[in-house]
Amino acid sequence: MLPGSLRIGKVLGIDIAVHVSWLIIFVLLSWSLEVGLFAARYPGWSIAAYWALSILATLLLFISVLLHEMAHAVVARARGLHVKSITLFIFGGVSNIEKEPGAPDIEFQMAIVGPLTSLALAGLFGLLFLALGNNQSPLSAMLGYLALANGLLGVFNLIPGFPLDGGRVLHAIIWKLRGNVRVATRAASHIGQFIAYCFIFFGIWLFFHNYWLNGLWIGFIGWFLLNGAIASNTQGTLEAMFKGVHVGDVMDRSPATVPANISLRKLVDDFLLPHGWRSAFVVQVDQLAGLITLNEVRHVAREQWTQTPVGLAMVPLDRLHTVTTEQNLNEVLPLMIGQDVNQLPVVQDGHLIGSISRENIMRFVEIKRSLALDQGSEVTPAHL
Numbered sequence: 001m002l003p004g005s006l007r008i009g010k011v012l013g014i015d016i017a018v019h020v021s022w023l024i025i026f027v028l029l030s031w032s033l034e035v036g037l038f039a040a041r042y043p044g045w046s047i048a049a050y051w052a053l054s055i056l057a058t059l060l061l062f063i064s065v066l067l068h069e070m071a072h073a074v075v076a077r078a079r080g081l082h083v084k085s086i087t088l089f090i091f092g093g094v095s096n097i098e099k100e101p102g103a104p105d106i107e108f109q110m111a112i113v114g115p116l117t118s119l120a121l122a123g124l125f126g127l128l129f130l131a132l133g134n135n136q137s138p139l140s141a142m143l144g145y146l147a148l149a150n151g152l153l154g155v156f157n158l159i160p161g162f163p164l165d166g167g168r169v170l171h172a173i174i175w176k177l178r179g180n181v182r183v184a185t186r187a188a189s190h191i192g193q194f195i196a197y198c199f200i201f202f203g204i205w206l207f208f209h210n211y212w213l214n215g216l217w218i219g220f221i222g223w224f225l226l227n228g229a230i231a232s233n234t235q236g237t238l239e240a241m242f243k244g245v246h247v248g249d250v251m252d253r254s255p256a257t258v259p260a261n262i263s264l265r266k267l268v269d270d271f272l273l274p275h276g277w278r279s280a281f282v283v284q285v286d287q288l289a290g291l292i293t294l295n296e297v298r299h300v301a302r303e304q305w306t307q308t309p310v311g312l313a314m315v316p317l318d319r320l321h322t323v324t325t326e327q328n329l330n331e332v333l334p335l336m337i338g339q340d341v342n343q344l345p346v347v348q349d350g351h352l353i354g355s356i357s358r359e360n361i362m363r364f365v366e367i368k369r370s371l372a373l374d375q376g377s378e379v380t381p382a383h384l
Contacts, residue, residue, distance in 0.1 A: 006018055006019075006020070011066075011070065012070070012073075012074070014070075014073055014083050014084070014085060014086055015084065015085035015086070016066065016085070016086050016088075017085060017086070017087045017088070018087070018088045019087055019088065022062075022088045026058055026062070029058050029061070030051070030054045030055050030058045031054070033053075033054035033057055033058065033145070034050045034051055034054040037145065038050050038053055038054060038141055041141070042136055042138075042141050045138070049138060053138045053141065053142055056142065057142045057145050057146065060142070060146055061146065061149050061150075062088065064118065064121050064146065064149070064150050064153070065088055065093050065153070066086070066088065066093065067117055067121065068093065068114045068115075068117050068118050068153065068157075069086045069088070069093040069094070069095050069114070070086065071113045071114050071116075071117040072095045072110055072111075072113060072114050073086060073095045073097075074113075075109050075110045075113045076095065076097050076101075076110050079101065079106045079109070079110070081097050081101065081106075081110075082097070083095055083096065083097050084096045084097075100239070100330075104171075104172040104173070104175040104176040104184075105172070105176070107168060107171065107172040107175070108168075108169060108172035108173070108176075110168070111165045111166075111168030111169045111171075111172060112165070112169055114157060114165045115153075115154040115155075115157045115158045115165050115166070116154070117154075118150045118151070118153045118154030118157065119150070119151065119154035119155075121146075121150040122146075122147050122148075122149075122150035122151035122153075122154060123147075125143050125144075125146040125147035125150060126143075126147035126151075128143045129143040129144045129147055159195055160188070160191060160195075161188060161189075161191040161192030161193070161194070161195040161196070161225070161229060162185075162188045162189050162191075162192035162228060162229045162232035162233070163192065163225070163228030163229060163231070163232050164192070164225070164228075167188045167189075167191070167192050167229075167232070168188075170184075170187070170188050170191065171184045171185060171187075171188040172184075174187050174188065181236070181239070182236060182237075182239075185232065185233065185235075185236030185237075185239075186233065186236065188232070189229050189230070189232050189233035189236065190229075190233075192225060192226075192228070192229030192232065193226060193229045193230065193233075195225060195229075196222045196223070196225035196226035196228075196229055197222065197226065198222070199218055199219065199221050199222025199225060200219050200222035200223060200226065201222075202218055202219075202222075203215045203216065203217070203218035203219025203220070203221075203222055204219060206218060207219065238330075238333070238365070239330050241365065241368060242328065242329035242330045242333070243328075243330070244328075245328065245329045245364070246325060246326055246327060246328055246329070247323050247324065247325050247326070247327045247328075247329065247332055247346055247354075247356050248325030248326070248346075248354075249364075250329070250356065250360050250361060250363075250364045251325070251346050251354040251355060251356040251360060252354055252355050252356070252357065252360055253353070253354045254354075255280075255281055255345070255352065255354055255355035256271075256275070256277050256279070256280040256281065257280055257281045257282070257283050257352065258271050258280045258281075258282055258283070258292065258310055259282070259283060259284070259310070260282045260283065260284040260289050260290075260309065260310055260311035260314070261284070261309055261310070261311060262309065262310055263305060263306055263307065263308060263309060263310070264297055264300055264304075264305040264306075264308045264309075264310060264313060265305040265306045267280075267292065267297070267310050268297065268305065272294070272297075278293060278294050279291060279292065279293040279294070279343075280292055281345055281352055281355065282310055282311060282314045283352060284311065286351060287350045287351065287352075288317055288322075288345055288347055288350065288351065288352040289311060289314065289316070289317055290311070290314035290315050290316045290317050290319075290320065291314060291315045291320055291345070292310050292313060292314040292315070293315070296313045296314060296315065297313065299313070300313055320344075320345060321335060321341070321344055322344065322345050322346070322347040323335075323344050323345070323346055323347070323356065324346065324347065324348065325346060325348065325353070325354075329361060329364075332344065332356060333361060336358060342357055342358055342359075343355050343356065343357035343358070344356055344357075
């Protein structure tokens with residue numbers, strides 16, 4: 001899950017969380033519905049009715065956005081991609097999928113199903129609204145709002161630029177036609193940046209023409225889209241750079257290791273302090289047993305260091321993520337980011353044969369850029 005997120009449950013085996021930014025927008029949206037929509041268009045209700053309806057409408061919109069993201073996740077899982085979690089944040093939601101789709105057809109299906117779900121919900125709420133008739137009732141007002149909101153959500157996400165679903169659709173189409181994922185990523189990212197700047201400049205124009213609140217909001221959306229488009233382009237560049245590069249090409253072949261049976265006092269005095277280590281892999285009879293870091297040492301009282309073996313304080317192997325030399329960096333880096341870890345052990349038949357860290361990966365990137373090998377050249381590294 002994203003940092004700053006609160007887990008609220010699990011649906012179909014997928015963790016559901018809300019980012020703290022969504023809690024802010026929940027309050028602001030409820031308030032704006034109460035004073036700016038329902039009170040203005042449906043006068044005569046009690047204040048309690050306005051607030052109750054506004055909160056309920058916001059919660060149902062929350063569920064609508066969740067269904068939008070669940071549609072992405074269900075299609076991804078049906079295509080063999082593992083979905084770990086869904087996080088709702090200020091502008092919608094994001095599905096934490098461990099790796100990118102391997103074919104344009106799969107990406108197209110995953111991307112298009114979200115906006116189609118929102119448009120289907122808009123149609124459903126719209127039909128219910130028409131069935132009730134515009135009778136000025138709270139239920140009718142809420143259905144009308146949900147139909148409009150889901151329709152706008154679906155149409156907005158179809159805008160053809162990263163990081164929106166429409167950008168993914170465009171990316172899949174260009175990828176299919178050109179057969180080059182990097183060209184597709186560059187095109188969708190540049191279009192996304194152009195659209196983002198349009199939002200920003202339109203927001204500035206509105207701000208200086210006495211629509212300052214709408215201008216700020218639209219400009220903020222543009223800023224969000226711009227950052228997303230730039231991030232998508234950076235991610236695409238890294239994926240192209242890591243194509244054909246495996247863990248064995250960049251890993252550290254002499255990682256820091258300590259025996260499982262030594263005491264924490266010996267660990268600190270003979271290994272951590274002299275070598276400046278902040279962590280070390282723990283081995284037992286030539287097998288990887290776990291990982292010990294400064295954090296685990298700090299959790300043991302200092303007077304107990306002499307009696308406490310490393311094997312008792314370490315993070316055991318079953319709680320570690322391991323990788324193999326054959327895995328591609330495009331698989332490993334998202335795993336490190338998703339698990340918020342700095343390094344991973346490289347294991348073969350239970351034996352620790354190396355480690356790969358973000359530092360190893362960044363060193364590889366810097367060397368490749370220094371040699372101008374990041375412009376599409378297919379050069380296999382020789383254990384950098």
